[in-house]
Amino acid sequence: MSVDGHIIAGGAGFIAQTLIRRLLLAGDSVLVIDNLSRGQEVFLKDFINSDRFDFKVADCSDESAVEVAIKSVRSPETFNRIWHLAANSDIPAGIANPGIDLKDTFLTTFALLKLAKARNIANFHFASSSAIYGDLGDRAVDEDIGPLRPISNYGAMKLASEAQIRAAVESFLPRADIFRFPNVIGVPATHGVIVDFVRKLKSTPDQLVVLGNGTQRKPYLHADDLVDAMIFIANTARDPFNVFNIGPRDQGVTVQFIAEAVRDRVAPHCEIVYGEGDRGWVGDVPRFKYSTDRIAALGWTPRLGSREAVVRAVDEVARQEGFG
Amino acid sequence: MSVDGHIIAGGAGFIAQTLIRRLLLAGDSVLVIDNLSRGQEVFLKDFINSDRFDFKVADCSDESAVEVAIKSVRSPETFNRIWHLAANSDIPAGIANPGIDLKDTFLTTFALLKLAKARNIANFHFASSSAIYGDLGDRAVDEDIGPLRPISNYGAMKLASEAQIRAAVESFLPRADIFRFPNVIGVPATHGVIVDFVRKLKSTPDQLVVLGNGTQRKPYLHADDLVDAMIFIANTARDPFNVFNIGPRDQGVTVQFIAEAVRDRVAPHCEIVYGEGDRGWVGDVPRFKYSTDRIAALGWTPRLGSREAVVRAVDEVARQEGFG
Numbered sequence: 001m002s003v004d005g006h007i008i009a010g011g012a013g014f015i016a017q018t019l020i021r022r023l024l025l026a027g028d029s030v031l032v033i034d035n036l037s038r039g040q041e042v043f044l045k046d047f048i049n050s051d052r053f054d055f056k057v058a059d060c061s062d063e064s065a066v067e068v069a070i071k072s073v074r075s076p077e078t079f080n081r082i083w084h085l086a087a088n089s090d091i092p093a094g095i096a097n098p099g100i101d102l103k104d105t106f107l108t109t110f111a112l113l114k115l116a117k118a119r120n121i122a123n124f125h126f127a128s129s130s131a132i133y134g135d136l137g138d139r140a141v142d143e144d145i146g147p148l149r150p151i152s153n154y155g156a157m158k159l160a161s162e163a164q165i166r167a168a169v170e171s172f173l174p175r176a177d178i179f180r181f182p183n184v185i186g187v188p189a190t191h192g193v194i195v196d197f198v199r200k201l202k203s204t205p206d207q208l209v210v211l212g213n214g215t216q217r218k219p220y221l222h223a224d225d226l227v228d229a230m231i232f233i234a235n236t237a238r239d240p241f242n243v244f245n246i247g248p249r250d251q252g253v254t255v256q257f258i259a260e261a262v263r264d265r266v267a268p269h270c271e272i273v274y275g276e277g278d279r280g281w282v283g284d285v286p287r288f289k290y291s292t293d294r295i296a297a298l299g300w301t302p303r304l305g306s307r308e309a310v311v312r313a314v315d316e317v318a319r320q321e322g323f324g
Numbered sequence: 325m326s327v328d329g330h331i332i333a334g335g336a337g338f339i340a341q342t343l344i345r346r347l348l349l350a351g352d353s354v355l356v357i358d359n360l361s362r363g364q365e366v367f368l369k370d371f372i373n374s375d376r377f378d379f380k381v382a383d384c385s386d387e388s389a390v391e392v393a394i395k396s397v398r399s400p401e402t403f404n405r406i407w408h409l410a411a412n413s414d415i416p417a418g419i420a421n422p423g424i425d426l427k428d429t430f431l432t433t434f435a436l437l438k439l440a441k442a443r444n445i446a447n448f449h450f451a452s453s454s455a456i457y458g459d460l461g462d463r464a465v466d467e468d469i470g471p472l473r474p475i476s477n478y479g480a481m482k483l484a485s486e487a488q489i490r491a492a493v494e495s496f497l498p499r500a501d502i503f504r505f506p507n508v509i510g511v512p513a514t515h516g517v518i519v520d521f522v523r524k525l526k527s528t529p530d531q532l533v534v535l536g537n538g539t540q541r542k543p544y545l546h547a548d549d550l551v552d553a554m555i556f557i558a559n560t561a562r563d564p565f566n567v568f569n570i571g572p573r574d575q576g577v578t579v580q581f582i583a584e585a586v587r588d589r590v591a592p593h594c595e596i597v598y599g600e601g602d603r604g605w606v607g608d609v610p611r612f613k614y615s616t617d618r619i620a621a622l623g624w625t626p627r628l629g630s631r632e633a634v635v636r637a638v639d640e641v642a643r644q645e646g647f648g
Contacts, residue, residue: 095495098488102434106484134490146470147567149496150487160430160484163474164422166458170475171419243471253525 005029005078007070009060009112009119012039014190015127018227019083027054029078033069035059037104038089043188060086061107062115070119081123081160084112087158089191091131091144094153101153109161113168122174125234128162129181130245130290131155142291143180143243163244169241176240177233179226182247183324185313186223193255194313196246197262198319198321204265214256214274219247219290222309227259232300245296247290261269261314266323329353329402330478330526331445332386332393333436334410336363339451342551343407352376353402354503359383359391361428362413367512384410385431387438396441398424402538405447405558408436411482413515415455418477425477437492446498451560452486453477453505454614466615467504467567474504486567493565501557506571509637510547511644516635517579521586522572522645529591537554538580538598543571544615546633549626556624568622571614577630585638 006023008016011032014037023030031050032044036057047053056069070076086108088094094101109126116124133141134149150156165176189195200208229246237244259272304312330347332340335356340363347354353376356368360381371377380393394400411429412418418425436506442446458473474480481615489500513519522533553570561568583596628636 072634095491098434098491110422112381114422133488144471144473147468148470148472148487149490149565151491153491153495156484156491159487163456163472163480163483166473167419167422167475167477167480171477193390219328241473249506 004081005075005254006081006083007079008032008083008085009108009219010034010039010041010084012036012041012055013085013089014043014186015184015223015226016085016186017043017188018186018223019085019230020044020053022227022231024050024052029075030054031056031070031079032071033058033060033066034086038190040151040188047064048214061103061111063111063121066111066115067118079119079121081125082112082116082121083125083127084109085127087127088154091152091154094302098153101157105154105157106180108269111166113164113173116168117172123234124165124168124173124176125230126161126165126176126178127181128178129155129158130247130288132159132162132180138289140291141245141288143294145247166241174240176242177237178231178241178243179230180245181226182219182221183228185220185309187313187316189313189317189320192257193315194262194310197259197316198266198317198323201262201267201270202321206270208259208260208263208267208270208272209275210255210272212255212275213279214254214259216255217252218288219250219252220306220309220313221247221302222304222313225304227308229295229300229302233295233298236298244295245290246295247292248302248304248306248309249292249296251289253310258310258314259308261310265314265318266322327352329399330355330405330407332356332407332409333405333432334358334363334408335404336360336365336367336379337409337413338367338510338512339508339547339550340409341367341512342510342547343409344377345367346551348374348376348553350599351416353399355394355397355403356381357382357390358410362441362514364514365484366489378606385435387435388645390435392440392441395626402445405449406436406440406445407449407451408433409451411451413477413606415476415478422477425481429478429481430484433488437488437497440492441496443610447558448489448492448497448500448552450485450489450500450502451505452483452502453479454571454612456478456483456486456504462613464613464615465569467569467618477622486612498564500566501561502565502567503554503557503570504567505550506543506545508547508550509544509633511637511640513637513641513644516639517582518586518634519645520589521583522638522641522647525586525591525594526645530594532583532591532594532596534579534583534596534598536579536599538578538583539554539602540579541576543574543576544633544637546628546637549628549633550622551624553619553624557619557622557624560622569616570619571616572626572628572630572633573616574629574631575613575619577634581631582634582638585634589642
């Protein structure tokens with residue numbers, strides 16, 4: 001993807017940091033647009049001195065604000081790819097107030113598609129989620145499975161975004177990739193089970209209280225592997241509309257495994273106290289068999305399985321939170 | 325469904341007229357809310373004198389306007405069902421300007437779900453569409469099929485609405501029905517292939533120019549059958565979240581069949597001139613095998629097949645347009 005110009009919507013977030021590093025290393029130009037509602041400018045500190053990097057504060061659901069941001073950079077006409085990573089990643093917040101998911105997760109998609117049309121940007125790469133599937137029980141979840149029954153507003157607005165992108169491909173957009181993310185871990189960690197556990201132990205080192213009974217099993221992917229897969233798909237897939245599950249090849253690890261990994265790294269003598277039930281919160285899916293056969297057939301496999309990814313991320317997050 | 329109170333969003337439209345008639349006959353109360361962007365007040369003239377009927381002009385995507393409308397009727401606390409029929413039914417208009425489908429088809433769903441939550445309205449009945457499926461080729465389309473790849477913004481925003489409703493059922497809504505409509509015909513006709521053909525022949529009686537080559541085959545259902553199915557599902561289905569294809573048991577009729585039925589009824593000596601290709605417009609699906617096994621298993625079958633529905637609707641539309 002050399003000599004590409006990338007707009008990264010939601011580019012001050014966790015996953016974007018790894019993506020930006022890769023794209024700049026490849027010699028490309030990057031414009032990050034982020035409203036800093038959850039993203040943090042400090043995540044961009046390594047890039048800010050690059051003359052191929054720009055950062056503009058704008059709300060990606062506001063098409064005209066995004067247009068102003070684009071026009072303010074040196075060569076706005078060179079952008080040929082939009083990476084849409086903007087979303088409300090706080091699922092319980094979106095259940096309490098669906099307007100958050102509407103604006104941050106769906107209306108961003110809507111505005112960015114209008115931008116792609118207005119600027120003839122041919123490639124749209126979208127961070128979707130396994131949350132679009134809902135609770136499919138013990139079925140192996142491949143990309144073509146039905147029915148799709150998201151149980152959170154977050155998942156609903158990711159599915160809504162996919163639908164709008166699909167329709168855009170039919171009418172004007174030459175190329176779209178849909179990346180269905182699993183649980184992604186790594187640093188800079190801002191939310192999710194690992195950072196929750198580490199921070200709990202930071203304030204109460206003797207006890208780790210876990211929501212649910214710890215038997216929830218989910219696949220985890222490290223952000224480095226995720227970004228590697230995204231770039232691989234962007235370079236390799238050939239259809240106008242490509243949908244890929246991205247995840248480890250295994251069936252994941254339990255919450256108990258994660259709790260114990262955090263305990264072992266951070267507070268070896270703490271007691272782990274489990275709750276009841278196999279769901280941590282409304283909108284949470286207790287188990288998930290994620291099929292990654294399609295991306296494997298395209299030629300990509302992750303370097304880390306769920307166990308290795310968790311152990312590495314626990315160490316990274318512990319360092320981030322001051323456990324040297 | 326006796327002693328029910330119904331809010332019908334988009335109630336001044338084509339299908340609502342038949343639904344309102346049925347609900348009032350059953351002794352229920354009905355409040356129609358419509359912004360009259362496509363609905364017509366004249367469609368409500370038979371009901372306006374009933375003391376169990378109210379009509380308020382408000383935009384269903386504007387939650388506070390809807391709330392004002394509800395508060396202005398005699399017993400606003402008696403409503404226990406929302407029928408969401410509000411949508412942009414003009415598919416090409418939505419492809420030219422996706423903002424129309426966003427506001428009229430999706431943001432209406434969003435606002436009406438907030439209303440259901442705020443008012444503890446337990447039943448949400450949603451007019452979805454076969455357009456959520458996209459072009460699945462020769463596969464039989466049942467309710468659980470995947471992948472869902474809508475090719476119009478209309479279909480995308482119907483799918484987005486379904487997703488948001490599904491998430492609402494997970495978090496607060498006791499009951500939702502998703503009705504996936506096929507092509508629905510009957511009167512008062514405002515759009516669609518039959519009224520298009522009749523009006524063309526009204527202005528140029530010698531020639532009927534057809535978009536596409538006439539081989540597109542789709543299932544058609546008469547509005548009377550559709551509304552009968554909707555009420556049947558509302559009374560009979562028992563899950564918190566019910567999804568039903570509604571349609572005839574056959575595989576439909578071709579555009580050619582419809583063109584000839586209109587010719588025979590309206591202008592027997594006209595010439596029919598076909599275009600090229602099997603799609604009439606961007607976002608149109610050329611053929612469709614619609615499975616209605618689920619609703620048949622629930623105990624409902626339509627009175628009219630596609631052929632009978634078309635012949636009857638052609639006669640009704642011809643009368644509506646002045647062909648006595």
